Amino acid sequence: MREKWAKYIAIFTGLLILSLTVVFAVIQNPVKKNTVITEMGTASPPDHPIATTDNLNHILAGRQIYKQNGCQLCHSIAGEGNPRNPLDNIATKHSGEEIRDWITGADTLKEKLPSHIYNSKQRYKSLSQDDLNNLIIYLQNPK
Amino acid sequence: MFSVLSAIFWLMVYLFLILAPPLTLLIGPVPSGSGFWWDFSMALGFFSLSIMGMQFLLTARFRYACAPFGIDIIYYFHRYLAVIVLALTFLHFLIIYLNDQTILDMINPQHAPWYMTAGYSAFILLVLLISTSLWRKKLHIPYDQWRILHIFLAVTAFLLARAHIEGVGYYINAHEKKWLWNSYTLFWLFLIVYIRLIKPWLMFQKPYRVVEVRQERGSSWTLALEPDGHEGKDFKPGQFTWLTLRNSPWHLKEHPFSFSSSADHKERVTFTIKELGDFTRTIKDTKVSEIAYLDDPQGVFTIDLYPKSLGFVFIAGGIGAAPIMSMLQTLADRHDQRQLLFIYGNNHWENVTFRDELESLKTKLNLNLIHVLKEPPIDWKGETGLITNELLVKTIPKDAKKYEYFICGPGLMSNNIQRSLGLLGIPLGQIHFELFDMI
Structure with a gap:
C-alpha cells in the first residue's frame, strides 16, 4: 500500500508538471500572432542579391551547408527548424552583405546580439567564401 | 494527524x-x-x-x-x-x-x-x-x-x-x-x-567500535557495536540504518540493516545479519575492536509511532525478526505489559534465529509467541506450513482492530499477509511493513 502511495504521488507530480508545462507554453503564446523576426532587428531595404533563383546548384549547396551547420537549431525556414527565428523573408529585408554579416557575427553586431549568440556565430567565419556565398544564395531563395 | x-x-x-x-x-x-x-x-x-x-x-x-x-x-x-x-x-x-x-x-x-x-x-x-x-x-x-x-x-x-x-x-x-x-x-x-x-x-566524527561478533542460529551473525568517543545515536525500535565496515564513510560501501537491540540502550547496539549476499557473507570475518560507521537511523516501522495502541501483533519470516526483536527488547526494557502476539515463520526448528532470547522475553512481556515451521521435526506439536489466513483468524486477538500490525519478511510472504489482514477487516493504516528490496 505504501509503495502505491509513492507511485500515486509521483504520477500526481508528473501530471502537475505537464499541466504547468502547458501553462508555461500558453503564457508564452497567448494569442496567435504573426511570426516576428527577433534576431535580425529592424528591416532594411533589399540590396542587390548576389544570385538568383536560376542558380539552382548554388541554392542546393547552400541548403546543404545550412543543414550541416545546424542553422535550424536556432532558425526556421518554411516552418522547419526553430520557429523562434524564421528566415523565410530575409531577402526582402537585408542585402546579401548584411546577411553575410549576420551569419558570421560581424563586429558591428556585437552590441545588438546576446553575447553567447554573437560568440557562437564566430565559428561561421571559418566557412569558405564559396560556402558562405552558397548559403547566402539559399537564404535569399529559401523556397 | x-x-x-x-x-x-x-x-x-x-x-x-x-x-x-x-x-x-x-x-x-x-x-x-x-x-x-x-x-x-x-x-x-x-x-x-x-x-x-x-x-x-x-x-x-x-x-x-x-x-x-x-x-x-x-x-x-x-x-x-x-x-x-x-x-x-x-x-x-x-x-x-x-x-x-x-x-x-x-x-x-x-x-x-x-x-x-x-x-x-x-x-x-x-x-x-x-x-x-x-x-x-x-x-x-x-x-x-x-x-x-x-x-x-x-x-x-x-x-x-x-x-x-x-x-x-x-x-x-x-x-x-x-x-x-x-x-x-x-x-x-x-x-x-x-x-x-x-x-x-x-x-566519521561519530565512529563505533565492534565489541562482539556472535554466531546465531540460521546462518546469521550478530554484530554488537559501541559508540567510540560519543554517546551514540538515538533510534526508535524497529528502525534501520546504513552500516559501513572495513571502509571509511566516503567509500560508498554502506549497507542497510535493522537494529536488533533495544532502542533504550544506544550505548550498545546490535545488528543481526543473515548470510545472503557478498557483503553479508563477510560479517563473520569482522574482528572485535574494528571501527564501524552508522548513518542516521531511518524508517517508520516502529511501535513508537503508536503509543496508544492496545497491543501489537508482529509477524515475521526468517531474519525479518531482527527489527521485531528490537521492538520486543525495547518493550521489555520499558516494562510494557500490553498484549503482544508474535507469529514467527521459519523452515527448520534448528534455524530459528533468536529462539532462546524469545523464550527469555516471554518471561518479561505479555507475549504470545507462535512458531510456524515449514519443515517441522517429527515430535513438533506447534503450527506448521506457512502463515496462512486460517492461522491468522485463529490467533489474532478478538478486538483485532485495536492493535497495530508489523510484518517483516520476504516480499511474497509480506504481501500475502497484508492481503489476509485486509480481508480480516484490519484497516490498512494499522498494517506496517518495510520495503527492503529497494534496489
Missing part, C-alpha cells in the same frame, strides 16, 4: 523546489514565445532538469523530511520520478523532432554545436542510469559497483543537461535569470557535496 500534516508540509516543500526554477523564468523580462509546442517542449526540458537536481535531495536521507513517509517510500518515489524524468526528456526531444526532423542530423558531435552534444549525451546517460537501476540484479551488477556507477551517471547526466540549457541560453539569457539558474545549480551541486562529502564526514 501530526504525521499527515508533516507529510503534506514536506511534499509542498518538495513541489515548490521542483516547480520554482522553471516558473521563475516567466518573471521579469521574458523573451518572446516561439509557438505553443516549441515552448511546451522547452518547459519540459527545464522541469526535467529541476526534477533531476532534486533527485539528489531525495537520496540525501534528511531525517526530519523522511520521517513522515519512511525512507523506503522516498526511495520508491525517487525511482518513479526518474522514470517520469526520462519520459519528459524524451517528449522534449520528440516534440522538437516532429517540428524539425533534421535535428537528428545533429547527433554526430563532429557537426553539432557542443550544447546539442551535451543534451544528447545527458539523455543517453539518463537511459543508462535508469536501466542499470531498474534491472541491476538481472544485469548482475554488484551493489557496491552499482552505487559508484549510479552516482557517476547521475552527476554527469545532470551536469550535461545543465550545460545544454546554458548553451541554448534563450530563456536564461537575461542577467537576473542567469543568476537565478546559477544559484539553483549551486544548490543542486551543494546537495551532491553534502551527500558525498559532508554527510560522510559527520559519520
Whole structure:
C-alpha cells in the first residue's frame, strides 16, 4: 500500500508538471500572432542579391551547408527548424552583405546580439567564401 | 494527524523546489514565445532538469523530511520520478523532432554545436542510469559497483543537461535569470557535496567500535557495536540504518540493516545479519575492536509511532525478526505489559534465529509467541506450513482492530499477509511493513 502511495504521488507530480508545462507554453503564446523576426532587428531595404533563383546548384549547396551547420537549431525556414527565428523573408529585408554579416557575427553586431549568440556565430567565419556565398544564395531563395 | 500534516508540509516543500526554477523564468523580462509546442517542449526540458537536481535531495536521507513517509517510500518515489524524468526528456526531444526532423542530423558531435552534444549525451546517460537501476540484479551488477556507477551517471547526466540549457541560453539569457539558474545549480551541486562529502564526514566524527561478533542460529551473525568517543545515536525500535565496515564513510560501501537491540540502550547496539549476499557473507570475518560507521537511523516501522495502541501483533519470516526483536527488547526494557502476539515463520526448528532470547522475553512481556515451521521435526506439536489466513483468524486477538500490525519478511510472504489482514477487516493504516528490496 505504501509503495502505491509513492507511485500515486509521483504520477500526481508528473501530471502537475505537464499541466504547468502547458501553462508555461500558453503564457508564452497567448494569442496567435504573426511570426516576428527577433534576431535580425529592424528591416532594411533589399540590396542587390548576389544570385538568383536560376542558380539552382548554388541554392542546393547552400541548403546543404545550412543543414550541416545546424542553422535550424536556432532558425526556421518554411516552418522547419526553430520557429523562434524564421528566415523565410530575409531577402526582402537585408542585402546579401548584411546577411553575410549576420551569419558570421560581424563586429558591428556585437552590441545588438546576446553575447553567447554573437560568440557562437564566430565559428561561421571559418566557412569558405564559396560556402558562405552558397548559403547566402539559399537564404535569399529559401523556397 | 501530526504525521499527515508533516507529510503534506514536506511534499509542498518538495513541489515548490521542483516547480520554482522553471516558473521563475516567466518573471521579469521574458523573451518572446516561439509557438505553443516549441515552448511546451522547452518547459519540459527545464522541469526535467529541476526534477533531476532534486533527485539528489531525495537520496540525501534528511531525517526530519523522511520521517513522515519512511525512507523506503522516498526511495520508491525517487525511482518513479526518474522514470517520469526520462519520459519528459524524451517528449522534449520528440516534440522538437516532429517540428524539425533534421535535428537528428545533429547527433554526430563532429557537426553539432557542443550544447546539442551535451543534451544528447545527458539523455543517453539518463537511459543508462535508469536501466542499470531498474534491472541491476538481472544485469548482475554488484551493489557496491552499482552505487559508484549510479552516482557517476547521475552527476554527469545532470551536469550535461545543465550545460545544454546554458548553451541554448534563450530563456536564461537575461542577467537576473542567469543568476537565478546559477544559484539553483549551486544548490543542486551543494546537495551532491553534502551527500558525498559532508554527510560522510559527520559519520566519521561519530565512529563505533565492534565489541562482539556472535554466531546465531540460521546462518546469521550478530554484530554488537559501541559508540567510540560519543554517546551514540538515538533510534526508535524497529528502525534501520546504513552500516559501513572495513571502509571509511566516503567509500560508498554502506549497507542497510535493522537494529536488533533495544532502542533504550544506544550505548550498545546490535545488528543481526543473515548470510545472503557478498557483503553479508563477510560479517563473520569482522574482528572485535574494528571501527564501524552508522548513518542516521531511518524508517517508520516502529511501535513508537503508536503509543496508544492496545497491543501489537508482529509477524515475521526468517531474519525479518531482527527489527521485531528490537521492538520486543525495547518493550521489555520499558516494562510494557500490553498484549503482544508474535507469529514467527521459519523452515527448520534448528534455524530459528533468536529462539532462546524469545523464550527469555516471554518471561518479561505479555507475549504470545507462535512458531510456524515449514519443515517441522517429527515430535513438533506447534503450527506448521506457512502463515496462512486460517492461522491468522485463529490467533489474532478478538478486538483485532485495536492493535497495530508489523510484518517483516520476504516480499511474497509480506504481501500475502497484508492481503489476509485486509480481508480480516484490519484497516490498512494499522498494517506496517518495510520495503527492503529497494534496489
